[in-house]
Amino acid sequence: MSLYEASIRVKHECPYREISERHPDLTIREWPLSDCQVLEITAETTPTDALLDEIDRIGTVLHESADDDGYHVVTQSCLCSFEESVIDRFEAHNCLYQSPTIYRQGWEHYTVVAFDEADVRELLGDLRADRDIELLSKTSISEQQIPHSMLAPASQLFEEITDRQLAALQLALERGYYTQPRKTSLRELADQTAVARSTYEEHLRKAENKLLTNAGQYLRLVTATATGDPLEVEETRRTERAAD
Numbered sequence: 001m002s003l004y005e006a007s008i009r010v011k012h013e014c015p016y017r018e019i020s021e022r023h024p025d026l027t028i029r030e031w032p033l034s035d036c037q038v039l040e041i042t043a044e045t046t047p048t049d050a051l052l053d054e055i056d057r058i059g060t061v062l063h064e065s066a067d068d069d070g071y072h073v074v075t076q077s078c079l080c081s082f083e084e085s086v087i088d089r090f091e092a093h094n095c096l097y098q099s100p101t102i103y104r105q106g107w108e109h110y111t112v113v114a115f116d117e118a119d120v121r122e123l124l125g126d127l128r129a130d131r132d133i134e135l136l137s138k139t140s141i142s143e144q145q146i147p148h149s150m151l152a153p154a155s156q157l158f159e160e161i162t163d164r165q166l167a168a169l170q171l172a173l174e175r176g177y178y179t180q181p182r183k184t185s186l187r188e189l190a191d192q193t194a195v196a197r198s199t200y201e202e203h204l205r206k207a208e209n210k211l212l213t214n215a216g217q218y219l220r221l222v223t224a225t226a227t228g229d230p231l232e233v234e235e236t237r238r239t240e241r242a243a244d
Helices: 015-022 049-058 086-092 117-128 163-174 186-191 197-223 230-243
Strands: 003-011 026-032 037-043 059-067 070-077 095-104 107-114 132-141
Touching: 003 117, 015 026, 015 049, 015 095, 015 107, 037 049, 049 059, 049 070, 086 095, 086 107, 086 117, 095 117, 107 117, 117 132, 163 186, 163 197, 186 197
Parallel strands: none
Antiparallel strands: 003 107, 003 132, 026 037, 026 095, 037 070, 059 070, 095 107
8 A cells, every 4th residue: 555745835824934935034844732833943144133023922932042053943832823724624635744834935835644645636626726835746655664753743642631631641651550461450540649440540541542542543654554464463473483
């Protein structure tokens, strides 16, 4: 089974794109988190006062430096809404988004991976219906070429898991609940918290379910081009070891 990687650039109304258009020597890289964005902004020249003012309005500055190599700043921002975003359209067409989004000279650059070439064509048609878009490249990739950057950001894996559910999951992991054989039981774990066993178990099961659901699309990517049924392969290995 082949996978397809497509690189596209898009123009639509977004504050980060507009900043890159006003400052053409600027490059903005954006990593979306569950409730904000982390931006890395670089420029080869000394930033103007106008640019510095715009960066201040973006959000909280986490790091800033300027030297002979240019200007570099990392910010955390909630400026750009992801409702009805381009990324939502990727998911609607079964295309997996690879961060970061890169903004340069008034364009937004995206990379996606799809399991079917038809999904890429349908995505491009959808985007062209209401915005400027250019397909920069589309290539078929093999299992061996799948980049490690395709792995899910932690924020996406743990999305919608509450603090109590995360705490239950972390305690179970640290106490050896998931080792074989298990080093602890649900009752012993609950005794280390301030909640009843049934309440602790509910927090843990919900965390497990959400984690597996969030990881599902990445699991599909990892196994998409694998040869053979992995369960059958493992059974064959056990049979061979028993015969030896």
